[in-house]
Amino acid sequence: MLKTSKLFTFFQGVLRSYSQIFFSESYWFAIPLVLVSFLDVSAGFSGLIAVLTANTAASLLKFDKLTILKGFYGFNSLLVGLGLGYYFEIALVVIIMAIFSGFLTLLITITFQGILGKYYLPYLSIPFLICIWIVLSARGMIQGIESNQSGVYLINKLFNIGGNPVVSVHQWWVGTITSNFLNSYLLSLGAIFFQFNVFAGIVVAIALLFYSRIAWVLSLLGYSVAFFAYSFLGMDMNQLGYSYIGFNFILGAMAIGGYFYIPSRQSFFWAFAITPIIALVAAGMLGLLKPLNLALLSLPFNVVLLTFIYSLRFRTVPSNFKEVQIQEGTPERNLYSYQSFIKRFPNFGWLPIKLPFYGEWLVNQGHNGDETHQGEWANAWDFVIVNNDSAQFCDEGNFCTDYYCFGQHVIAPAEGTVVIVVDGIEDNPIGQVNTQKNWGNTVIIKHAEGLYSKLCHLKKGSIVVKAGDTVHYGQIIGKVGNSGRSPYPHLHFQLQATPYIGSKTLKYPLTAYLEDGKEIKTFSYPLKEQKVKTMEENILLKKAFNYMPGTQLKWSIKTPKGKEKVNWEIFTNAYNKSYIYCNSTKSVAYFQNDGVYFYFTHFDGDKKSLLHSFYLAAFRLPLVFINGYASTDSLPVNRTFKGWRLFLHDFTAPFYLYLKTNFEVSMTLIGSEFDVDCFDYKSKLSGYSFRRLVFSKNFKLRVNNNNSLKLINENLQIEAVCEPY
């Protein structure tokens, strides 16, 4: 078992080396590519040997398994092997050369991984370029290699592959399809695999279309821009078709438009705009390389792409042209995940900082306030307490003690260490300010490197912490006062990057609060005149969704077909991401729990499994109970649509998403406040195409007070019960 799985992994690595040439990790996409590479048997064979060599060597030398598996170590060797087999007729000496050059390419690959990796840059096909130049230049020294002539005798080659029918199809093509544009596009696609015929091009184009619509459109875009640029500039059109230059534009457009950047209007613009530059570089490089007798190959693409990616990192504002952070494998996946991610987690990765008080307060001055929150101190909040008539005080408000907030507890907004305490400044009489010591009595807490919170205008003598104390969230640190530049009692709260009094403010969101008594906010910025309150967590729900690694979920499922049992287990991966693993279907569902919501972030595996139903039903569940609250979210389109709808949608996706999947969940409490029997979540998925409802799915999830779960998928009539865990 173990052995076969090892062999399978190795096999996957080899296959993916083929798809990696198109920046893909899909191994079924590799199958047509492998076939294409064998159109020229010599090239195909030599390429396979080179990639086998590289991947075997990488495995034996214990290089990173995942990198091998994804084909990153293999694809340059593959290209070298293909080139070798293309230029030289396959023979023992060529096989030996393929082995050596495959290994050499691996070494060069790893070297460039090291060099460029420091700059977070990809090595692209640079190792291939270096190695193929070396190998081709070495040909004069090595005896017994024959030039491969099959490229010249195309008909012979086609006959060898498929006999007369193939030849007649070829004749028909040559006779009928005379479009220079189409033919040289297909030739360029084939040329990527050193296959110099339209058949290879057609297979690659179709495979590419099924692998990714966006990539396919981009390949066409890059090529057509180049084609028209060449015709416009009156450059030699033959270069495009017949000397391995065309694919530079194809790969360049794909890389910029959809692989290294999130597909969007901007990325398409750059895919478009970069093409003439590649053309310019190609023309220039051709001149430079001629004396050395080296082929241009993919050099222009490599040079331009590296320069482009590297220099664009120095932009001060990333705008909407964003680099892909987590590579998911296809432009579509990157796009849909990104779209969903920025909507769902606009402030992902922040350290949770909560409101520094209990109960409901009013934001009296928000960021960029009219009064004092300006310039370098713009990102701060002032909080006060008001009654239902919006008054901050009772009686006449002539004394500090008339103000509702005066003397209320100020708590640590997150855990940290107290770094500065200032006390002893008198509380001002109402209406007067102390501009000498304008921050008044202050506590500064360090939460992380470069993240400090500052609480100001505290009551004289009320501060109960001292510098060096560690504090936890909710710990009382003092009381609201009226010291410093404060004409009436209020609490000034800001986050800053440096530990000093008077440091400039840092724009940083607050989490887990209720806005105006109805809207749950996570990582957001309270605005002026909003009433805010820290959320009360629900113990039962918190416990129910607190999945720790090792937790086992044992489900009994009742379907129209019969009964079965499945087991799930919780794991946490190396990147600290937790997921549920279904033992029977091998599906995984990644989740996260921020104390306010339980979210699923990703699903892989069997879409008929119970885990997939659970993933949909619990895509986003509030863990706090607010009567009548409905939470909404939207699922990535590619997780909920399939078939032709999704296929067509991919074409417009970078520009306009007309498919949409909305998620809505409402919750009800069953039992009474003190005796909660269970919480019922009702979730509904609605898929829309141009605002027309295409499908809807309904789920019910019940969380019982003994920690057992019940999940009902109304559409599939599945009812499943999970034992208490």
Add this chain to the structure above:
Amino acid sequence: MSKQLFERPTITKLTPGVPSKHGAGTVIAPMPLIDGVKVDDLIEQYGSPVYVFSERTIRKAMEDIKRAFSLRYQKVQMAWSYKTNYLDSICRIFHKEGSWAEVVSGFEYDKAIRNGVKGENILFNGPAKSALELEKAARNGSFIHIDHFDELFMLSDICMSKNIEARVAIRVNMDIGIYPKWDRFGLNYENGEAWDAINRIMNNPKLKLMGLHTHIGTYIMSVDAYRIAASKLAELACSIAQKFDHYISYIDMGGGFASKNTLRGAYLSGEDTTPSFEEYAEAITSAIINSQIKPDKLPTLILETGRALIDNAGSIAGSVLANKRLSDGRRATIVDVGVNLLFTAFWYDHKIHPVSNHSGLVEETTIYGPLCMNIDVLRPSLMFPSLKRGDRFVITRTGAYNNTQWLQFITTRPNVVLIDQNRKVHLIRRAETLEDVAANEFIPEYLG
């Protein structure tokens, strides 16, 4: 030009020099409006006397107490004390503000249900619950606050024989360092009866211990008493958690917060001496938070505050019937509000304001009610301006207990009106008639 004010001449002692310990004389402000509505209009439309409630004041008081507690404690639940005032409209205002109901009799229990309170949101207190009432409360899932062992045994029997479960709490009394000790209600903490009852409940499969309740007294001016009571209940909760691994859902601190009325015989005015909601809240919540109860097991805090929430919202508007001189030369004013309508006159020195302007001269006066009974004295002695027959006045802070403890004596009881938040006046209880009073009477045939 308006008519000049005439008051009968009075003789007052001139005291030159520094003011006495009572300060620089008494100023009694006229009170032409109640919550923005003219008292004259109210009396003209609804007769004299008339009870007047201000919805705005009630909601303001609720807001104040909720703010005071919720800024300090996460889970706070108010329960309206029916016995303080169970006029349906008043109860419904409190329920609309989120209050549950705290009742002490089957009658009040049914009233709460009629007012739309869910059974599971009723706290059933009191020493005199009947078997039928207990069974009904248990079936409705109400919280039954056990007052004594006989009740515990009775409830246990009912639950066993009818095979129902009951949600219970026990009322605990304890020494909190103040006098008088309220040890007649509930089970004592110090002598171990409370712990005994807890053990019996925990071992009874039909009874579910939901909370602990105490009510340390009424008009308690010491916040420390609450601090002690809350920490003792928290200790009990910890013992329960330790012994039975059971976490109670709530701690009910009862009521007893002082209103701003001045107690009879008090030297200083209640406005100056009674603690604010903030002070009570600080004492109670810090005692619970600082106890050994684990932070994620902190129980809900229930408050049954009655008096402090409704007293200020109620007033009685009435008229002067007559004036006379007593044998010692003191003036006596007879008004149309007697102790049958203002029961709390026995406890408080109620403030009385004339409706119209007066000269500002005051004289020591005794204010009598209209009953033909010697005890009918509203204020034995106060400095009061001279009012003529027919002049109107307002007695403030009469909202608590007067509409539940009032007596139908000699005459019928008057109208009760509510001024809503838009200053619209609603009749919420019409004046009684002879027919109302006689409706329940039967005359044996031979007297017919």
